[in-house]
Amino acid sequence: MALEGLKEVVRKITSSSSVDRYLVEEIVRDIQRALLKADVNVRQVKQISDAIKKRALSEDVLPSFNVREHIIKIVYEELMAGIGEGLEIPLKKSKIMLVGLQGSGKTTTTAKMAKYFKDKGLKTAVIAGDTWRPAAYDQLKQLADAYSIGFYGERGERSAVKIVKNGLKELRDYDMIIIDTAGRHALEEELIDEMIQISNAVNPDYKLLVLDAAIGQLASTQAKKFHSAIGIDGIVITKFDGTAKGGGALSAAREIGIPIAFIGSGEKVEDFEKFDPAGFVSRLLGMGDIKALLEKVERVVAEEDLDPEAFLKGTFTLRDVYKQIEAMKKMGSIRKIFEMLPFGGFGIKVDDEMMETTQEKMEKFRYIIDSMTEEEIRNPSIIDSSRIKRIAIGSGTSPQEVKELLKYYRTMKNLMKKMKKGKMGKLPIKGLKLGF
Numbered sequence: 001m002a003l004e005g006l007k008e009v010v011r012k013i014t015s016s017s018s019v020d021r022y023l024v025e026e027i028v029r030d031i032q033r034a035l036l037k038a039d040v041n042v043r044q045v046k047q048i049s050d051a052i053k054k055r056a057l058s059e060d061v062l063p064s065f066n067v068r069e070h071i072i073k074i075v076y077e078e079l080m081a082g083i084g085e086g087l088e089i090p091l092k093k094s095k096i097m098l099v100g101l102q103g104s105g106k107t108t109t110t111a112k113m114a115k116y117f118k119d120k121g122l123k124t125a126v127i128a129g130d131t132w133r134p135a136a137y138d139q140l141k142q143l144a145d146a147y148s149i150g151f152y153g154e155r156g157e158r159s160a161v162k163i164v165k166n167g168l169k170e171l172r173d174y175d176m177i178i179i180d181t182a183g184r185h186a187l188e189e190e191l192i193d194e195m196i197q198i199s200n201a202v203n204p205d206y207k208l209l210v211l212d213a214a215i216g217q218l219a220s221t222q223a224k225k226f227h228s229a230i231g232i233d234g235i236v237i238t239k240f241d242g243t244a245k246g247g248g249a250l251s252a253a254r255e256i257g258i259p260i261a262f263i264g265s266g267e268k269v270e271d272f273e274k275f276d277p278a279g280f281v282s283r284l285l286g287m288g289d290i291k292a293l294l295e296k297v298e299r300v301v302a303e304e305d306l307d308p309e310a311f312l313k314g315t316f317t318l319r320d321v322y323k324q325i326e327a328m329k330k331m332g333s334i335r336k337i338f339e340m341l342p343f344g345g346f347g348i349k350v351d352d353e354m355m356e357t358t359q360e361k362m363e364k365f366r367y368i369i370d371s372m373t374e375e376e377i378r379n380p381s382i383i384d385s386s387r388i389k390r391i392a393i394g395s396g397t398s399p400q401e402v403k404e405l406l407k408y409y410r411t412m413k414n415l416m417k418k419m420k421k422g423k424m425g426k427l428p429i430k431g432l433k434l435g436f
Contacts, residue, residue, distance in 0.1 A: 005034030006079075006284045010072055019067040024056045031075070038247030039216040040082075041255060048082045072285070079281045083250060086275040087234035087259035089206060091120050095168070095177045097202055098236070099195055099226055100210035102183030105238035107136050109210050109264060110180040111143035112272040113236075116262075118149060122175040125150025127167035129160045129198060132182040132191075140180055147269065150174050161197045168202065179204070192229055199230045206233045208261055211249040213240040219252035227256055234261035237275075241265035318377045321409055322369045325362050364397050365405045371395035380409055 009030050016023055028049045035045045052074055061070040089096075096113070100106045107130065114124040126144050128151070130136035137153045144151035152167035164179055171177050181198060184191045199207060209232045211219050226232055237249045240263050253260050260275040369377060371394035376383055383391070383406065385399075392399045 005030065005037070009034070009075065010285045013068050013071055013075075016068070019071060021057060024053060024071070027071070027075070028053045028056075035247055039251070040247035041217070041220070041251035044082055044251055044254060048078050051078045051081070076281055076285060079284070080277055082254065083260075083277050083281065084254045084257075085259045086277050087206075087261040089234075089261060091117070091122060093175050094205040095179070095202055096206045096208060097179045097181065097199060097204040098208050098210055099181050099230070099232075100183060101212070101215075101222060102133070104183060104210045104212045104215075105264065106130075106183055106210045107133075107139050107180050108143070108267075109236055109238055109262075109272075110140060110178050111147065111149065112264060112269050113262065114144070114149045114176070114178050115147045115269050116272055116274075117176045117178075118147065123150070123173070124176040124178065125152065125171045125174040127151075127164055127171070127177065127179045128153030129164050129167075129179050130182045131158050131160045131163065136180065136182075143269075160194055161201050164198055165201055196230055206261075207231060208234045208236050209258070210236045210238055211252065213237050213246040213249055216248040217251075219248040220255050223252040223256050223258065227258065232256075232258050234259050236260075236262045236264065238264040241271070318369055318372065318380050318405075318409055321405075321412065322366065322377075324412075325366050361401075361404070364395070364401055365408070367395040368392075368397055368402055368405050380406060 009027050012027055012030065013019070013023070031052065032045055032049045035048065036042070055074045055078070056071050059070070059074070061067055062073075065073065098106050098110055098113075110126050114126050118124045126140055126149060128137045128140045130140075137155055141151050141153060143149075150171055152163075152170050154163045154166065157163050160182065167179075168177065179198070179202060181195060182191060184195070207230055209223060209226050211223065215222065223232065223235065235249065235253045235258055237246065237260060240246050250260070252258075260277075263273060263275050263280070265271045265273075368391060371391050372383075376387065376391075383402075388399050388402045392402050395402075
């Protein structure tokens with residue numbers, strides 16, 4: 001992703017021997033290149049870069065900051081200003097209508113959003129209001145069933161307005177109802193009329209436009225058309241992972257004055273999060289997004305029934321290690337988890353090979369635990385060399401890999417003991433003491 005280039009800006013600042021006018025001009029050029037490659041509107045790129053340069057060369061350094069921290073703070077604040085506010089959707093009874101171009105990922109987003117609010121404690125349901133794409137009904141029903149989300153649709157019915165009206169009656173006991181609608185090719189008149197009719201019939205609390213991150217500079221034009229047709233309350237950016245064009249959707253939101261509500265970054269239902277401008281910019285700069293990571297952990301912990309209190313009481317077993325691995329698997333790739341930690345941008349680089357090796361190793365740990373007896377899982381201290389050999393054969397791994405799991409278990413158990421005694425001390429991570 002072109003926006004990843006912003007992390008290099010922070011690395012350049014922190015590793016520089018001195019901070020002067022030359023460095024400021026260099027990082028401003030780097031920021032311009034990263035934003036333009038990401039398809040951020042040229043005018044907005046100029047506004048952001050000019051503001052950074054002016055402040056960096058004129059403002060006095062705050063007493064609690066050094067020069068490097070001061071420059072990074074300015075970059076952070078101006079990127080925040082360029083992105084704007086996020087849309088906060090309260091956790092209460094609501095109707096959400098999703099609209100967008102065909103292929104933007106609207107149906108998948110409908111299910112992801114329903115699951116998101118379900119995890120927040122709301123009783124959620126979806127309505128299959130796309131009567132133009134034959135597979136839309138089956139796709140949404142399959143996703144809804146997979147995540148125990150309420151579903152309403154009428155296979156074969158051509159009137160989307162009728163389906164939605166009937167669905168609202170059928171699902172009246174649900175807290176959050178999310179309505180999928182037909183994807184527009186180029187805002188054809190017939191589909192515009194249908195969209196307006198659905199909006200009038202539903203009177204939704206929120207009308208959200210789903211934009212594919214790869215749409216680039218066309219995002220602004222399309223957003224304006226949808227906004228003029230029904231009035232858009234917020235934007236959902238999909239497929240943000242692996243595209244260099246995500247800046248186009250960000251620009252569109254800022255240009256029209258519509259806040260971003262959610263961002264989807266992958267195929268999995270977990271790859272969906274509420275848009276938090278502060279966390280988003282922090283992640284772009286390599287400062288991590290602890291808030292988003294904790295929210296993701298919270299959602300997964302509930303599903304895996306992890307018991308932190310049990311860990312602290314010293315009853316940490318290999319069963320708990322297994323639950324940890326399952327929870328991490330549900331949270332997504334290790335790379336995405338790492339990106340949310342606040343040291344990715346400060347000189348610590350983890351290459352693709354290391355990421356892949358770590359992912360494979362966690363999978364092997366699962367197989368190894370599956371090959372153990374219940375007694376071995378509860379009390380790993382009884383596992384001797386003969387048991388290690390048997391477990392390795394049963395799991396299709398090597399004795400060395402079984403030993404690695406046992407070492408990991410002992411490390412985690414010692415960590416839990418230190419947490420219980422309050423002897424954690426300082427984490428060995430060098431970073432900036434930024435105040436945001």
